[in-house]
Amino acid sequence: MENNDISENDRVQNIEAVQYVGFGSRFLASIIDSVLVVMLTLPILYSIYGAEYFETDDSFKGSSDFIISYILPVLVVILFWIYKSATPGKMLVSAKIVDAKTGNQPTPLQCITRYLGYYVSMFALGLGFLWIVWDDKKQGWHDKMAGTVVIYS
Numbered sequence: 010m011e012n013n014d015i016s017e018n019d020r021v022q023n024i025e026a027v028q029y030v031g032f033g034s035r036f037l038a039s040i041i042d043s044v045l046v047v048m049l050t051l052p053i054l055y056s057i058y059g060a061e062y063f064e065t066d067d068s069f070k071g072s073s074d075f076i077i078s079y080i081l082p083v084l085v086v087i088l089f090w091i092y093k094s095a096t097p098g099k100m101l102v103s104a105k106i107v108d109a110k111t112g113n114q115p116t117p118l119q120c121i122t123r124y125l126g127y128y129v130s131m132f133a134l135g136l137g138f139l140w141i142v143w144d145d146k147k148q149g150w151h152d153k154m155a156g157t158v159v160i161y162s
Contacts, residue, residue: 027112027160029147030104032139035159041098046082053077083124090120095162105162109146112160119155126151 054062057073069075089096094105094114106123108115115123130137130150137150146158 027158030099030102030159030161031147032141034102034104035099035141035147038096038098038102038104041101042086042096045097046085049085050077050081087117087120087124090115090123091117099159103162104159106157106159109148109152109156109158115155115157119157123151123155123157126154129154 054074054077057077058070062070062074086096090106093100094107099105106115106120107113108119126137126149130140141147141149146152148158152158
């Protein structure tokens with residue numbers, strides 16, 4: 010083994026020495042991301058459906074609406090996590106998502122599990138997100154499910 014190689018023990022020590030991102034910064038990042046998603050999707054929806062899209066109370070306006078309003082945001086968020094370890098909001102608060110054990114970039118499966126874990130975190134009246142406030146590693150339930158932590162980059 011070369012001197013440049015980092016042992017598993019060193020990786021574990023490195024992840025334990027990091028600073029975890031708390032609820033406030035993560036909440037701010039999610040607000041930024043939500044605004045960006047709206048800025049992405051609304052012009053597309055307007056170009057397809059016109060002003061009538063915003064004037065009706067219909068919750069489902071067609072397959073394009075479903076793809077743009079639900080599928081596109083999911084794909085964008087997961088792809089940002091896979092390729093950048095952070096969404097734009099997390100980047101703006103200097104945060105990134107890493108594997109809780111190794112400190113490495115999360116795997117695609119961890120990213121998908123983390124996103125699905127958002128629904129679990131929301132389902133219990135948001136308790137899974139509030140868990141970040143009390144947890145030693147500032148993990149929400151979605152982080153625990155995926156084996157990830159959010160750290161300052």
